[in-house]
Amino acid sequence: MTKSIELKQQYFFECLSQSVVDMDEKQAKKIAKMIINESMDCNKAIEIGLSGGMARVGTLYETGEYFIPDLLVCADVVQEAMTVLRTGLIQNPLSKGRVVIGTIFGDTHDLGKNIVILFLMSAGYEVLDLGKDVSARSFVDEAVKWKADIIAISTLMTTCMKNIKDVIDLLITENKRKQFRIIIGGKPVSFNFATIIGADGYAENAVQTVKLLDTIFSK
Numbered sequence: 064m065t066k067s068i069e070l071k072q073q074y075f076f077e078c079l080s081q082s083v084v085d086m087d088e089k090q091a092k093k094i095a096k097m098i099i100n101e102s103m104d105c106n107k108a109i110e111i112g113l114s115g116g117m118a119r120v121g122t123l124y125e126t127g128e129y130f131i132p133d134l135l136v137c138a139d140v141v142q143e144a145m146t147v148l149r150t151g152l153i154q155n156p157l158s159k160g161r162v163v164i165g166t167i168f169g170d171t172h173d174l175g176k177n178i179v180i181l182f183l184m185s186a187g188y189e190v191l192d193l194g195k196d197v198s199a200r201s202f203v204d205e206a207v208k209w210k211a212d213i214i215a216i217s218t219l220m221t222t223c224m225k226n227i228k229d230v231i232d233l234l235i236t237e238n239k240r241k242q243f244r245i246i247i248g249g250k251p252v253s254f255n256f257a258t259i260i261g262a263d264g265y266a267e268n269a270v271q272t273v274k275l276l277d278t279i280f281s282k
C-alpha cells in the first residue's frame with residue numbers, strides 16, 4: 064500500500080472514531096459506506112475506528128465528561144456503523160471451527176463481543192452468539208447441543224469475573240470439560256486470570272482472538 068493511500072485510510076478511521084465520540088450516527092454510517100466504497104480495510108476500520116472510538120468514550124466517562132445516557136448513544140452509533148462495515152468484510156466460506164460465544168451472567172456489555180464475532184466469522188469460524196447475561200447452564204447446554212469446539216466468554220465487569228469460573232466448574236462437575244476449549248476476554252480479565260481459573264486462552268482484542276484460535280486449531 065502506498066503511503067498516500069495508507070494516510071487516507073488512517074484519516075477515514077480517525078473520522079469514524081470521532082463520529083463515535085461525537086454521537087453522530089449519520090456521519091458514522093456515511094464514513095462506513097465511504098470506507099466500503101473505497102475498498103478500505105473493514106477489519107481495521109472496526110478495530111481502529113469503532114473500538115478506538117469507544118475506548119475514547121470510556122475515558123470521557125471515567126473523567127466525568129460523559130454519562131450513562133451518552134454511553135448508550137455512542138454504543139448505538141458503533142452498532143449501526145458495524146452493520147454497514149460487516150458487509151465489507153471478506154466472507155470466508157471455510158469452517159475452521161465452531162465457537163459458542165456470549166457475555167457472562169450479570170453483564171450486559173456486548174460491543175466488544177460483537178466485534179470479536181465479526182472478526183471470527185470473517186476469519187472462517189462458525190459462531191453461535193448466545194447474547195449477553197448468559198448463565199453457566201446456557202453456555203454448557205448450547206455448546207453441547209451445537210457441538211462447539213470453543214466456548215468464548217466475555218466480561219467487562221470485575222464483579223462478573225467469578226461467574227466465568229462457574230462455567231468451567233459446571234463443565235468439570237458434568238464431566239464435559241475435555242470436550243471444549245475455553246477462551247476469555249474483556250477489559251478486567253487477563254492471561255493470568257485465565258490460567259488461574261483453568262481456561263485455555265485469553266486474548267486482548269478481536270485481532271488477537273483470531274490469532275489465538277488459529278494457534279489452538281493448528282495444534
Ligand code: B12
Nearest residue numbers: 117121134170171172173174175217220221248249268269
Ligand atoms: C459502553 C459502556 C457501557 C454501555 C454498554 C453498551 C453495550 N451494548 O455494550 C452501557 C451504557 C449499557 C453500560 C452499562 C453499564 N456499565 Co459500562 N461501560 C462502557 C464503557 C464506556 C465502554 C465498553 C466498551 O464497549 N468498550 C469498547 C469495546 C470494543 O471494547 P471491549 O469491550 O474491551 O472489547 C474488546 C476486548 O476487550 C476483547 N474482548 C471483548 N470480549 C471478548 C471475549 C473474548 C472471548 C475474547 C477473546 C476477547 C474479547 O475484544 C474486543 C474488541 O477488540 C466501559 C469503560 C471502558 N473503558 O471500557 C464501561 C464499564 C465497563 N461499565 C461499567 C459499569 C460499572 C457499568 C454499569 C454497572 C453502570 C451502571 N451504573 O448502570 C452498567 C452495567 C450493567 C450490567 N449489569 O451489565 C464499568 C465496569 C467497572 C468494573 N470494574 O467492573 C466500566 C469499566 C466503566 C467504569 N470505569 O466505571 N456500559
